[in-house]
Amino acid sequence: MTTRKEIASNLVVILFGAVFLSYTTRYPLDTWESPGPAVFPLILGAVLTILGVGQLVRALWKSTRKDHREEQRDGGRSVRESLLRNSGEGKAIRMIAIFILYLLMMQWIGFFVSTFLFGIISSRLTETKDWGRPIALSAGLTLFCYLLFEVWLKLSFPRGVLF
Amino acid sequence: MADHGVLSFLLTTLEPVNFAACFFGALLGTLIGVLPGLGPAAAMAMVIPLTLKLGPTAGLIMLAGIYYGSMYGGSTTSILVNVPGEPASVVTTLDGYAMARKGRAGAALAISAIGSFVAGTFSVIALQFFAPLLARSALAFGPAEYFVLTVLGVVLLSNLTGKSRSKSLILIMIGLILSTVGMDPIGGLERFSFGIEAAQGGISFIAITTGLFGVAEVLTVMAAKEKPIEVLPVRFRELYPNRKEMKRSVGPIARGSVLGFLIGLLPGPAATMASFASYGLERSISKHKEDFGKGAIEGVAGPESANNAAAGGAMIPLLSLGLPFTPATAVLLGGMLLHGITPGPFLLRDRPDVFWGVIGSFYLGNMMLLILNLPLVGVFAKIVRIPNHYLMPIILVLCAIGAYGDNGALFDVWVMLGAGVLGYVMRKFDYEPAPLVVGLVLGPVMERSFRQALIISQGDASGLWASPLCLAMWGIALLSVILPMIFQTSILTTPEKGI
Numbered sequence: 001m002t003t004r005k006e007i008a009s010n011l012v013v014i015l016f017g018a019v020f021l022s023y024t025t026r027y028p029l030d031t032w033e034s035p036g037p038a039v040f041p042l043i044l045g046a047v048l049t050i051l052g053v054g055q056l057v058r059a060l061w062k063s064t065r066k067d068h069r070e071e072q073r074d075g076g077r078s079v080r081e082s083l084l085r086n087s088g089e090g091k092a093i094r095m096i097a098i099f100i101l102y103l104l105m106m107q108w109i110g111f112f113v114s115t116f117l118f119g120i121i122s123s124r125l126t127e128t129k130d131w132g133r134p135i136a137l138s139a140g141l142t143l144f145c146y147l148l149f150e151v152w153l154k155l156s157f158p159r160g161v162l163f
Numbered sequence: 164m165a166d167h168g169v170l171s172f173l174l175t176t177l178e179p180v181n182f183a184a185c186f187f188g189a190l191l192g193t194l195i196g197v198l199p200g201l202g203p204a205a206a207m208a209m210v211i212p213l214t215l216k217l218g219p220t221a222g223l224i225m226l227a228g229i230y231y232g233s234m235y236g237g238s239t240t241s242i243l244v245n246v247p248g249e250p251a252s253v254v255t256t257l258d259g260y261a262m263a264r265k266g267r268a269g270a271a272l273a274i275s276a277i278g279s280f281v282a283g284t285f286s287v288i289a290l291q292f293f294a295p296l297l298a299r300s301a302l303a304f305g306p307a308e309y310f311v312l313t314v315l316g317v318v319l320l321s322n323l324t325g326k327s328r329s330k331s332l333i334l335i336m337i338g339l340i341l342s343t344v345g346m347d348p349i350g351g352l353e354r355f356s357f358g359i360e361a362a363q364g365g366i367s368f369i370a371i372t373t374g375l376f377g378v379a380e381v382l383t384v385m386a387a388k389e390k391p392i393e394v395l396p397v398r399f400r401e402l403y404p405n406r407k408e409m410k411r412s413v414g415p416i417a418r419g420s421v422l423g424f425l426i427g428l429l430p431g432p433a434a435t436m437a438s439f440a441s442y443g444l445e446r447s448i449s450k451h452k453e454d455f456g457k458g459a460i461e462g463v464a465g466p467e468s469a470n471n472a473a474a475g476g477a478m479i480p481l482l483s484l485g486l487p488f489t490p491a492t493a494v495l496l497g498g499m500l501l502h503g504i505t506p507g508p509f510l511l512r513d514r515p516d517v518f519w520g521v522i523g524s525f526y527l528g529n530m531m532l533l534i535l536n537l538p539l540v541g542v543f544a545k546i547v548r549i550p551n552h553y554l555m556p557i558i559l560v561l562c563a564i565g566a567y568g569d570n571g572a573l574f575d576v577w578v579m580l581g582a583g584v585l586g587y588v589m590r591k592f593d594y595e596p597a598p599l600v601v602g603l604v605l606g607p608v609m610e611r612s613f614r615q616a617l618i619i620s621q622g623d624a625s626g627l628w629a630s631p632l633c634l635a636m637w638g639i640a641l642l643s644v645i646l647p648m649i650f651q652t653s654i655l656t657t658p659e660k661g662i
Contacts, residue, residue, distance in 0.1 A: 089386050
């Protein structure tokens with residue numbers, strides 16, 4: 001991992017720790033004889049923030065000792081260039097987007113119809129060129145989910161306007 | 164407990180529902196082990212809702228079957244495809260694949276299965292003796308001792324990934340923080356739920372686990388370039404090692420079993436560490452050093468035995484102390500809690516049926532895997548050729564069902580997706596997600612025992628180190644922090660070994 005990434009990730013940890021720490025003040029601390037619900041989270045938030053600061057100091061110390069010309073060259077690349085370089089990342093991002101759409105659709109058209117569509121769309125958008133196999137796979141997957149989880153396990157899935 | 168009682172509990176494994184759970188768990192575990200990327204932790208988390216239908220004994224037998232079945236499956240692809248299904252099988256590719264290229268794939272698979280069976284059985288016998296001993300001694304634990312034990316667990320588990328200790332500690336802290344969402348375990352006050360009804364009962368363990376291990380793995384696999392995979396052929400009649408190969412495997416299997424079991428007792432990626440340690444040991448003592456890397460049977464027998472023995476060893480701290488030392492046992496612990504079973508010293512006293520039933524299933528499962536694996540290796544190896552664009556959507560849907568099935572709330576599926584994206588980004592930033600899960604599991608126990616200990620000692624913090632047991636555990640925790648630092652410093656300052 002580059003020093004820049006390390007510094008960024010530690011800043012996120014410190015921010016998370018600090019926000020959590022400030023949020024714990026909303027709950028009662030009570031006394032040491034009978035510690036309240038805020039005591040344990042307060043300790044955790046403090047420890048996390050301290051660990052984050054420690055890691056950040058270490059990363060900054062490393063960055064001052066390191067010749068990071070190469071990093072600066074990397075940092076100068078545009079987002080588009082970076083995405084082109086890592087075309088795989090694009091596939092992962094597409095999958096996340098399709099999954100979000102799947103979850104949103106689930107509340108509207110129901111679990112089974114959206115699962116059927118999700119199987120087809122995700123296969124098509126990631127690699128597959130034909131329609132037949134994704135449709136067959138999706139139909140099989142949906143039927144399997146229906147029989148195993150709904151019929152046998154009696155799990156109640158979200159229903160929508162279609163099914 | 165009378166021996167006949169133990170025997171009757173062990174025999175509960177043979178009841179039809181438990182037998183079937185053991186079979187499907189071992190089969191599913193083998194399939195998961197075959198598939199690169201998806202590990203036993205994600206698979207176990209996905210099927211937890213399904214196991215709830217089976218009841219605690221059968222459900223946990225199934226989860227345990229997935230755990231040790233994956234160790235078996237990982238070796239199949241290592242040998243036939245040169246793709247380790249599990250990190251613990253990475254070292255098997257060195258000599259296993261080399262043997263396959265020489266036309267001895269069948270012998271390598273057979274030795275791997277036999278070694279796994281012997282080591283698995285050895286570790287179960289050891290588990291059967293050591294776990295109750297440890298559990299009985301832990302019965303003397305009060306809240307203070309339990310709190311210190313969880314602190315000790317956190318300190319030891321900060322080495323869980325084998326990478327940066329401070330990064331692991333940060334993730335354990337985040338896991339502990341997430342565990343505080345929902346009802347306060349002592350007073351029942353609602354915390355950090357932001358008015359979301361589904362979060363009032365706490366963050367779903369399954370949602371986090373399926374996200375971090377399942378969804379994040381899917382995204383990582385999607386982002387990686389897919390390579391065409393060549394599966395080396397293996398015929399049924401070739402599935403036996405010759406006399407020389409058998410003779411050369413006896414020692415490595417025995418040594419791998421003992422070494423693996425002992426390493427399994429340590430926190431960290433035990434199965435992986437055990438397989439590498441065994442390979443190193445075998446290479447250093449072998450009379451055929453020149454064969455290593457070119458198809459030495461010892462290079463398959465030792466590591467494959469060691470990683471299975473380690474899987475059994477890792478069950479001891481889980482069953483007797485309630486401490487998960489590996490990501491997979493952390494998920495198993497989560498599964499136990501969802502089944503209303505609290506692992507730890509009281510498990511043997513309160514639920515001997517579950518305790519011995521799970522141990523009994525290990526014997527049966529190991530035998531099933533031996534019978535199942537050899538004839539079906541060819542089929543298992545072909546599974547690895549299923550293209551990712553077909554496999555990954557299926558895994559995502561199953562992850563979503565796993566997360567949804569926990570509470571029947573779509574909120575949990577969103578949590579799973581969030582955890583998945585977080586896990587994916589974490590991998591990019593060199594953070595391994597396993598410690599977060601451990602923190603999430605240990606959090607409620609840690610908080611409850613901490614606050615109870617303070618209440619009992621009337622606010623006197625010295626109560627947390629008053630007993631000799633507490634002092635000893637604090638001492639071990641301190642040493643386990645200081646010793647690696649001293650060791651590291653001495654390496655860095657020694658000119659001959661300096662980095």
